Amino acid sequence: MARGDRAALSGREAVAAVWRIESPRIVGALARYTGDFALAEDLAQEALAEALVTWSRDGVPREPAGWLLTVGRRRAIDAFRRRAGRDERYAALAHELGEGGAATGGDPVPEADDLLFDPDRIDDDVLSLIFVSCHPVLSREARVALTLRVVGGLTSDEIARAFLVPTATVQARITRAKKALGAAGVPFGVPPADERGERLGSVLNVVYLVFTEGSSASSGDDLIRFDLAAEAQRLARVLARLAPDHSDVHGLLALLELTAARFPARTGPDGEPVLLEDQDRRRWDVAAIGRGRAALARAHEVGRGLGAYGLQAAIAECHAVAPSVEATDWERIVLLYAALGRLAPSPVVDLNRAVAVSMAQxxxxxxxxxxxxEGSEVLAGSHLLPSVRGELLTRLGRPAEARQALELAVARCGNERERGLLRRKIAGLDGA
Incomplete structure (x- = not known):
C-alpha cells in the first residue's frame, strides 16, 4: 500500500473514531452555540466531511474534537452571513470567534474552544441533545434514527443496516425529524421539571427499543446484532452519568447489562440459538452481571420502588444468580411479572408470565x-404466542396441536436463526 493510501486510511479511521466518541458533544455544543438543532447537525456533518479530506492529506490534528468544533463554528458564521436579517447575530459570532480561514490539520485550536468542553456544560449539552432527539413530536422510528445519528454517532448506512431498511429511508426519517422539530419550535435544552419525567420516559423507551432489536433481531440471519445492543448499552451508561438520581435510568441500565451478560452463551459456533436450559452458564459475562446488579441496587437506592425497567432487571437478576434452570427462583419471577403486569400492562408481559408459571407450576x-x-392485537402476527403455545403443548404430550402451533410460529417468524430453532422443535415431534 502506498504511503498516501495509508495516510488516507489513517485519516478516515481517525475521523470515524473521533466522530463515534465525540459527536454528541460536538453537535450539542454547536446546537447551544447556534440555538438551532437542525443547523447544528448539518454543521457537524459539514465539519466531518471536511475532516475526511483534510486529515487524510495533512494528518490528524492535536485536538481533533476541537478541530471539528472550530470548523463547525466557522461554518455557522458562513450560514448566518448568508441569512438576511441576521447581521447582529453574525457580528456577535464573528467577534467571539475572530475572522480567519478554516482550521487545518496543523492549526492550533483557538483557546475559546476550550470553553465548549467545560465538563458541566458538556453534560448539559449531551443531555439536551438526547431530550431533543427523543421529543414526543417525532414518531418512534424518527426518534430511534435521530438518536442513533446525533447521539450514537452512527452513519445513515449503519442505521439502515442495523434495521434492514434502505439508507434513503433512514435519511428521509432524519430529515423529516429535523423539520418537525423546527416546525414545532422545540428549543435546545433540558425540558422544564414538569415535562422532564414524561420526556425522559421517551428517551428510555428509545434506548430500550434499540437494545431489544439488537438482542433479539426481528429479521435477518443473525439472532443477535451485537453492535446495536452495545450502542444501546453505551447510551444507557451515558444517561446514568447524566441523570444519577433517576431510578428508571439505573433500572434500564441494569436490564441491559444483565441481559447482555448472557449473549456469549446464547448462540452456538455457527450462530444457531441456544435455549436457556442448554446454555453453558460459565460463558456468561460475570463482569456484566456485576455491573447490572450494581445498577439495580442503585435503582433501589434512589427510587421509591422499581419501575418497569427495574422489575425486568430484577427478573434478569434471578436468572443471572441461578446455577441452573431448575434452581432458578421461578416463583419469585412469577411474582415479579405479576407486578410488572400491574405497572405496565401488556400481552407480552402476560405471555412471559405464562412461561414463568409453566416453570413454577x-x-x-x-x-x-x-x-x-389469542385475541391480542399486540401479538397478532407475532411468532411469540404460537411458539410458547407449541412448547407448552409439547410438554403436555399433545404433539399434533404442538406441531400446528409451531408451524404457525415458523410462518410468522422473520429471523432465520429462530426459524431454524422452531423447525428443529417440529422435527423433534416426529422423533418423539
Whole structure:
C-alpha cells in the first residue's frame, strides 16, 4: 500500500473514531452555540466531511474534537452571513470567534474552544441533545434514527443496516425529524421539571427499543446484532452519568447489562440459538452481571420502588444468580411479572408470565393464560404466542396441536436463526 493510501486510511479511521466518541458533544455544543438543532447537525456533518479530506492529506490534528468544533463554528458564521436579517447575530459570532480561514490539520485550536468542553456544560449539552432527539413530536422510528445519528454517532448506512431498511429511508426519517422539530419550535435544552419525567420516559423507551432489536433481531440471519445492543448499552451508561438520581435510568441500565451478560452463551459456533436450559452458564459475562446488579441496587437506592425497567432487571437478576434452570427462583419471577403486569400492562408481559408459571407450576397451569391471549392485537402476527403455545403443548404430550402451533410460529417468524430453532422443535415431534 502506498504511503498516501495509508495516510488516507489513517485519516478516515481517525475521523470515524473521533466522530463515534465525540459527536454528541460536538453537535450539542454547536446546537447551544447556534440555538438551532437542525443547523447544528448539518454543521457537524459539514465539519466531518471536511475532516475526511483534510486529515487524510495533512494528518490528524492535536485536538481533533476541537478541530471539528472550530470548523463547525466557522461554518455557522458562513450560514448566518448568508441569512438576511441576521447581521447582529453574525457580528456577535464573528467577534467571539475572530475572522480567519478554516482550521487545518496543523492549526492550533483557538483557546475559546476550550470553553465548549467545560465538563458541566458538556453534560448539559449531551443531555439536551438526547431530550431533543427523543421529543414526543417525532414518531418512534424518527426518534430511534435521530438518536442513533446525533447521539450514537452512527452513519445513515449503519442505521439502515442495523434495521434492514434502505439508507434513503433512514435519511428521509432524519430529515423529516429535523423539520418537525423546527416546525414545532422545540428549543435546545433540558425540558422544564414538569415535562422532564414524561420526556425522559421517551428517551428510555428509545434506548430500550434499540437494545431489544439488537438482542433479539426481528429479521435477518443473525439472532443477535451485537453492535446495536452495545450502542444501546453505551447510551444507557451515558444517561446514568447524566441523570444519577433517576431510578428508571439505573433500572434500564441494569436490564441491559444483565441481559447482555448472557449473549456469549446464547448462540452456538455457527450462530444457531441456544435455549436457556442448554446454555453453558460459565460463558456468561460475570463482569456484566456485576455491573447490572450494581445498577439495580442503585435503582433501589434512589427510587421509591422499581419501575418497569427495574422489575425486568430484577427478573434478569434471578436468572443471572441461578446455577441452573431448575434452581432458578421461578416463583419469585412469577411474582415479579405479576407486578410488572400491574405497572405496565401488556400481552407480552402476560405471555412471559405464562412461561414463568409453566416453570413454577407446570404447563397445564400456563396454557389457559396463553390461550387467553389469542385475541391480542399486540401479538397478532407475532411468532411469540404460537411458539410458547407449541412448547407448552409439547410438554403436555399433545404433539399434533404442538406441531400446528409451531408451524404457525415458523410462518410468522422473520429471523432465520429462530426459524431454524422452531423447525428443529417440529422435527423433534416426529422423533418423539
Amino acid at each position: 407446570g404447563p397445564a397451569a400456563a396454557l389457559p393464560i396463553v390461550d387467553g391471549l
